[in-house]
Amino acid sequence: MTDRQTDTPGRSRTGIVFFGRIMANVSHEFNNVITVISELAGLLKDLSLMAQQGREIQPKKVLSISENIAKQVARGKHLTSHMNRFSHSADEDCTGVDMQGVVENMLVLTDRLFKNRKSSIDFVLPEEACNLHTDPFELRRILFACLDCFLDASSPEVSVTLKRLDEKGTLELCITGPQGEVSKDFSAQIEELKRQTADLKGQLIFEQKDQQLRFRLTLPSNRE
């Protein structure tokens, strides 16, 4: 395990900003879960008070509230387990990671962020395992940064495809979508992403053709 204190201040800051964005989003989701449970508990209290005053309460109604609470608890548990997985991704600088798991992890944690932008992301993941030996936190950060940057320049409907490129296990993640309004600092953002991808010994290629945008992110099976 490599000590992360060797990071440059700039890189650490970028990592903290990313971590903060994800945590802010997940805590918002958690608050929604808590709020719904709070309202359901309140409704049970209302019904109990009405029952004390002699009003008949349907068992079906109580059962439905109980089922809804259980549903919210499951939603909260799902979020916690993904948040935990995400937090531990910063433990090691380089380790074996399952790419499908990383993509799923980021999808769960960023769902609201992208929905708030009215984005719809269609993911195509291969059935075969796609394992990498790389920095799991940086991998997540670059994945998120690529999607974030891409959505800034494309229309909201994008598709993401992951596939194995060769026998050596090189992976390619393709983000494609119709071109939208491109901001003036888009090129600078891409150059920065290319530099960051190179830190993972990967490559980012940007293509623009017939009003279509494409990011091709290739990652070696072993960063070292």
Add this chain to the structure above:
Amino acid sequence: MSVAKVLLVDDEQEFTETLSERLELRGLEVFTASSGSEALELAKKHRFDAVVLDLQMPGMDGIETLRLLLAADEDQQVIVLTGHGSISKSVEAMKVGAKEFFEKPIDIDTLSEKIGKAATKRLTLLQERSAHAIEDLLKKKGW
């Protein structure tokens, strides 16, 4: 006095369904919208005594919805009820014209009380406007 009519605007359907049930048990007439654009459509068709509005919603966000609701009806009483209200967001919402700003979850008695006050305030504003309109008419006609 007629029943106060409230619009709940939030993309968390489970939340709006449960909260509306609780408010209805307290005698209010409740409508729900899961987006800003749906809220604006409903506000065109109904006169709400109060609107309870979330800030973070897919598509049109709460601040923009608030702006458009007030542009359509400057007397609209809007209570912002959001997940994590940063100070800057609450200041922005109040500047745009929200009457109250709360973080979720909120105590139902507090919310009911605020809705009641908002409904009274709206009624007073409408009555004042009617009185001014009648005064203007009397002056114009020279009666």
